[in-house]
Amino acid sequence: xxxxxxxxxxxxxxxxxxxxxxxxxxxxxxxxxxxxxxxxxxxxxxxxxxxxxxxxxxxxxxxxxxxxxxxxxxxxxxxxxxxxxxxxxxxxxxxxxxxxxxxxxxxxxxxxxxxxxxxxxxxxxxxxxxxxxxxxxxxxxxxxxxxxxxxxxxxxxxxxxxxxxxxxxxxxxxxxxxxxxxxxxxxxxxxxxxxxxxxxxxxxxxxxxxxxxxxxxxxxxxxxxxxxxxxxxxxxxxxxxxxxxxxxxxxxxx
Amino acid sequence: xxxxxxxxxxxxxxxxxxxxxxxxxxxxxxxxxxxxxxxxxxxxxxxxxxxxxxxxxxxxxxxxxxxxxxxxxxxxxxxxxxxxxxxxxxxxxxxxxxxxxxxxxxxxxxxxxxxxxxxxxxxxxxxxxxxxxxxxxxxxxxxxxxxxxxxxxxxxxxxxxxxxxxxxxxxxxxxxxxxxxxxxxxxxxxxxxxxxxxxxxxxxxxxxxxxxxxxxxxxxxxxxxxxxxxxxxxxxxxxxxxxxxxxxxxxxxxxxxxxxxxxxxx
Numbered sequence: 001x002x003x004x005x006x007x008x009x010x011x012x013x014x015x016x017x018x019x020x021x022x023x024x025x026x027x028x029x030x031x032x033x034x035x036x037x038x039x040x041x042x043x044x045x046x047x048x049x050x051x052x053x054x055x056x057x058x059x060x061x062x063x064x065x066x067x068x069x070x071x072x073x074x075x076x077x078x079x080x081x082x083x084x085x086x087x088x089x090x091x092x093x094x095x096x097x098x099x100x101x102x103x104x105x106x107x108x109x110x111x112x113x114x115x116x117x118x119x120x121x122x123x124x125x126x127x128x129x130x131x132x133x134x135x136x137x138x139x140x141x142x143x144x145x146x147x148x149x150x151x152x153x154x155x156x157x158x159x160x161x162x163x164x165x166x167x168x169x170x171x172x173x174x175x176x177x178x179x180x181x182x183x184x185x186x187x188x189x190x191x192x193x194x195x196x197x198x199x200x201x202x203x204x205x206x207x208x209x210x211x212x213x214x215x216x217x218x219x220x221x222x223x224x225x226x227x228x229x230x231x232x233x234x235x236x237x238x239x240x241x242x243x244x245x246x247x248x249x250x251x252x253x254x
Numbered sequence: 255x256x257x258x259x260x261x262x263x264x265x266x267x268x269x270x271x272x273x274x275x276x277x278x279x280x281x282x283x284x285x286x287x288x289x290x291x292x293x294x295x296x297x298x299x300x301x302x303x304x305x306x307x308x309x310x311x312x313x314x315x316x317x318x319x320x321x322x323x324x325x326x327x328x329x330x331x332x333x334x335x336x337x338x339x340x341x342x343x344x345x346x347x348x349x350x351x352x353x354x355x356x357x358x359x360x361x362x363x364x365x366x367x368x369x370x371x372x373x374x375x376x377x378x379x380x381x382x383x384x385x386x387x388x389x390x391x392x393x394x395x396x397x398x399x400x401x402x403x404x405x406x407x408x409x410x411x412x413x414x415x416x417x418x419x420x421x422x423x424x425x426x427x428x429x430x431x432x433x434x435x436x437x438x439x440x441x442x443x444x445x446x447x448x449x450x451x452x453x454x455x456x457x458x459x460x461x462x463x464x465x466x467x468x469x470x471x472x473x474x475x476x477x478x479x480x481x482x483x484x485x486x487x488x489x490x491x492x493x494x495x496x497x498x499x500x501x502x503x504x505x506x507x508x509x510x511x512x513x514x515x516x517x518x519x520x
Contacts, residue, residue: 041391051418052418053414053417053418072417072418072420073419073420075415075418076418077413077415077418079412079415086412087462087463088410088462088468089285089286089462089465089467089468089470089471090411090460090466090468091466091467092405092468094407094467095411096421098404098407098408098411098412098415098416099419101405101420102419102420103420104404107401107402109403109404110404126422127345134466150415154419197257236390253283
């Protein structure tokens with residue numbers, strides 16, 4: 001079967017700094033993929049390359065077998081909760097309606113059908129009671145649910161989330177991950193997370209990015225009782241999370 | 255209302271209403287897109303266009319508009335390249351425009367247009383041609399904001415998301431900067447270069463807190479701007495003081511009252 005997302009030997013430079021070095025990765029929408037790694041390790045860059053907001057310096061990124069920007073109507077992006085303008089005059093429902101941008105007619109207002117879909121997505125994330133509230137009156141966790149609803153309203157096949165829980169407490173984070181886990185029955189989830197424990201609990205695949213990339217299956221989230229050394233190395237994911245390493249042996253060994 | 259028996263007063267009032275509508279819409283887009291400094295750079299830099307127009311003998315406002323569009327194009331290109339030095343570059347264009355304007359008017363033989371009227375506005379002496387130009391810009395602004403409302407809202411709220419949803423963010427941003435440039439030049443006619451930023455930011459800033467949608471913010475900002483202009487004009491007439499400065503004093507006083515009251519009752 002063809003993979004939904006195929007990254008082959010991608011390197012990326014910001015100005016003259018090498019951010020990502022010859023990484024390869026494939027992904028299918030049935031998986032819940034968590035991207036972890038240190039700050040500045042290239043997590044966001046990798047996500048932006050996946051959806052076409054950045055172009056690789058070398059290598060290729062194929063989404064549904066095409067250039068990411070050509071198929072952007074089939075995916076949706078949930079940014080970090082950085083509401084730069086706190087007073088932005090917009091209601092929750094209007095935010096979700098943005099997800100309908102490329103489904104609705106270009107020069108008219110949103111249709112009743114668009115509104116119906118937007119409302120049903122708000123319901124799906126448990127925010128239907130807030131549709132008339134101004135977005136900045138919500139808590140960080142509520143706001144992220146709205147952004148997830150906006151992504152869902154676009155009828156995307158894969159959701160890409162860039163640290164959606166960065167400013168949310170642990171309880172709120174778990175709520176969001178539970179929601180995403182449920183959604184994963186219908187749509188693909190690719191998520192950057194700074195909280196490794198939460199990420200590993202819900203993911204079926206994990207990649208650790210720090211210029212290079214380590215790939216992991218998490219078949220049944222079985223925590224490791226002790227560090228076994230059968231593969232004769234510890235990779236970053238093992239060391240951070242104490243789950244068993246099952247990746248293909250990388251070039252670098254710690 | 256004996257104030258309205260003078261034709262120049264009627265003209266000033268009509269002109270200020272047109273300007274208010276432009277201010278409300280363009281100002282809202284400037285404030286929510288955090289383009290205040292860009293608007294300031296274009297406003298000041300456009301003085302270069304006045305100087306060039308004087309030197310080459312074309313209409314000053316036409317020269318200012320063309321030059322403002324030119325500056326807007328440069329700024330939008332820099333923004334598009336995502337330069338972290340955008341503020342410094344705007345500062346350079348700001349100074350360059352003003353210096354060029356002054357040198358060119360120095361080089362122009364004979365009578366020079368009053369710099370003060372450009373700096374502080376001359377709404378009491380607007381001509382019918384001015385009003386025609388203002389109406390044309392207003393129609394353009396209205397069309398743009400109605401036709402592309404969804405796209406403008408999406409870009410202002412989250413440009414990356416809008417891009418991924420198929421909005422041509424680059425083109426829309428260039429168009430927005432071009433309209434800001436035209437709008438700024440038109441508003442300069444009313445309140446002058448120094449004060450244009452106040453009229454573009456204060457009404458939207460107050461309106462932003464009180465409204466729940468971008469359209470409502472535009473409407474309320476227009477209304478507030480119209481109020482500031484008419485009260486300012488009346489003060490200018492009653493006390494025989496400068497019209498542009500009166501309008502801005504009314505606007506800034508309202509701003510301070512609103513600012514202090516929200517801080518007090520929080």
